[in-house]
Amino acid sequence: MSGFEIEPIGTVASPLTDLESAPKQGDEGAPEAWIDFDAGVLEGLRGVEPGQDLIVLTWLDRARRDVLTVHPRSDTSRPLQGVFSTRSPDRPNPIGLHRVEILAVEGSRVRVRNLEAVDGTPVVDLKPVLGSER
Amino acid sequence: MSGFEIEPIGTVASPLTDLESAPKQGDEGAPEAWIDFDAGVLEGLRGVEPGQDLIVLTWLDRARRDVLTVHPRSDTSRPLQGVFSTRSPDRPNPIGLHRVEILAVEGSRVRVRNLEAVDGTPVVDLKPVLGSER
Secondary structure, three states: OOOEEEOOOEEEEOOOOOOOOOOOOHHHOOOOEEEEEOHHHHHHHOOOOOOOEEEEEEEOOOOOOOOOEEOHHHOOOOOOEEHHHOOOOOOOOOEEEEEEEEEEEEOOEEEEEOOOOOOOOEEEEEEEOOOOOO | OOOEEEOOOEEEEOOOOOOOOOOOOHHHOOOOEEEEEOHHHHHHHOOOOOOOEEEEEEEOOOOOOOOOEEOHHHOOOOOOEEHHHOOOOOOOOOEEEEEEEEEEEEOOEEEEEOOOOOOOOEEEEEEEOOOOOO
């Protein structure tokens, strides 16, 4: 099967610059961050407001795509597990899923809490939390 | 910013063949479905077991990528809303997020409940539910 082209819609601007020091989960201490959205998609932000919980999808462009098994949480004492039952960034399509809280919307910039992605990470989508849209 | 190549890891096999009759949310009546995984990624399924709730990411290849605002749930009496605060399949990167329950794992096929994607939809990732992996 052939692939598809995924196009970034924005970029993470965060004090997190180092993968090693990045928390493995957003609620383990990620600093507040901005998402800078591209001018061409700003209409899509209509209705995004402070206080909402949304899912940010990123493309983890530093990840390895040829990895299929990992030690969970990089703990080599734990047995190898398939990446599809872990949140390893290393996986065939390195899409990151991050539940964030919207803190502010200022033009093309959106401030968020709990985004555990490093500075410069491409953002590819923003969605409601599963089951929250009725 | 340039794009990235997203490669399907499998395909949905479902009795759902019609977008119009497809439920908008998995818990609104999606039938059980199979995901057929490509031979090259089967190691990644190690640890995927019946009873787990996982997130399936699909590439909604019939969606329109030039849409930035929609009427929520196709109800034209509701005001236009930016796609990033809706689950519209039409959006710049048409990634579908589906919370499913694993019913069976049979070789390269995984049977799931609550997958509201039509037959033939490419699958691009499989992940733990947010916050469930510790």
